[in-house]
Amino acid sequence: MIIWSFAKHAFMMFWYPYVGMLNRIWPSIVVGGKRLVIFPGVYKPLENEHACVDYCRAGDMVLDLGCGSGVGAVFCAPKARELLAVDISPSAVQNTAENCRLHGIHNVTVKQSDMFSNVEGKFDLILANPPYLEAEFANKDRQFATSKRYLPVLFSKVGDYMARDGLLVIQYPIWFRGLIGRLASEHGMRVLEVRRMPLKSPSLLLLSLAYMQFGFRSAFYLLQQTPATQATMHSSSDVRWQAAEQAVSKKEPALT
Numbered sequence: 001m002i003i004w005s006f007a008k009h010a011f012m013m014f015w016y017p018y019v020g021m022l023n024r025i026w027p028s029i030v031v032g033g034k035r036l037v038i039f040p041g042v043y044k045p046l047e048n049e050h051a052c053v054d055y056c057r058a059g060d061m062v063l064d065l066g067c068g069s070g071v072g073a074v075f076c077a078p079k080a081r082e083l084l085a086v087d088i089s090p091s092a093v094q095n096t097a098e099n100c101r102l103h104g105i106h107n108v109t110v111k112q113s114d115m116f117s118n119v120e121g122k123f124d125l126i127l128a129n130p131p132y133l134e135a136e137f138a139n140k141d142r143q144f145a146t147s148k149r150y151l152p153v154l155f156s157k158v159g160d161y162m163a164r165d166g167l168l169v170i171q172y173p174i175w176f177r178g179l180i181g182r183l184a185s186e187h188g189m190r191v192l193e194v195r196r197m198p199l200k201s202p203s204l205l206l207l208s209l210a211y212m213q214f215g216f217r218s219a220f221y222l223l224q225q226t227p228a229t230q231a232t233m234h235s236s237s238d239v240r241w242q243a244a245e246q247a248v249s250k251k252e253p254a255l256t
Contacts, residue, residue, distance in 0.1 A: 041091040045071040047218040048198040060124040070096030086113035122163040155187045174219035188229030193222040
């Protein structure tokens with residue numbers, strides 16, 4: 001296990017600058033008919049990530065948690081009421097803002113945030129694209145493919161940000177179906193659907209080979225809080241809201 005961890009970390013030490021070099025050579029990509037610019041230190045969407053738009057309903061409040069290049073924001077924003085895109089990486093934040101600008105999108109707010117640290121509000125749809133590999137890098141621009149804490153933090157906190165009947169869509173390899181199901185069960189959630197992401201075109205497959213990104217069998221996991229969890233969470237929110245209203249009313253002077 002120690003040898004595997006060391007080998008994985010050593011490979012990623014090579015892979016991150018290698019990907020940065022490729023992004024300088026090929027600084028954009030066309031997905032779903034839309035061209036996205038990709039900054040050197042940002043993950044290039046090679047798994048047909050834009051298909052997450054299928055889960056976005058008209059008028060949704062959307063959170064894109066780990067927005068990367070902004071592929072989710074660019075495709076979901078036309079359907080969403082508002083969209084908040086956050087990422088721990090400053091480069092990713094700038095990249096998402098640039099792609100939204102290029103596509104004339106005005107209902108997206110982009111912030112730097114370590115997971116939920118700079119997030120407020122409730123969302124009808126939360127998009128999550130966890131890094132696929134477990135490894136730690138201190139550099140914030142070297143966390144789009146490696147992390148040990150994304151999934152634990154996601155499941156421990158996501159319920160606080162989900163609106164009633166809200167949906168969570170996680171992009172992750174399909175062979176981790178058991179892990180996602182276990183984490184969901186432990187945190188009062190249920191898996192509604194597991195769907196393989198669309199097959200790659202020949203050109204996207206070749207590009208994936210160049211980026212050494214293949215064989216993951218990525219899938220969309222659609223999750224929702226169980227009815228019991230929703231009832232508990234929202235009744236607690238109602239109690240807190242009523243308490244806040246009462247506190248404000250006590251401070252207001254009586255009208256004469």
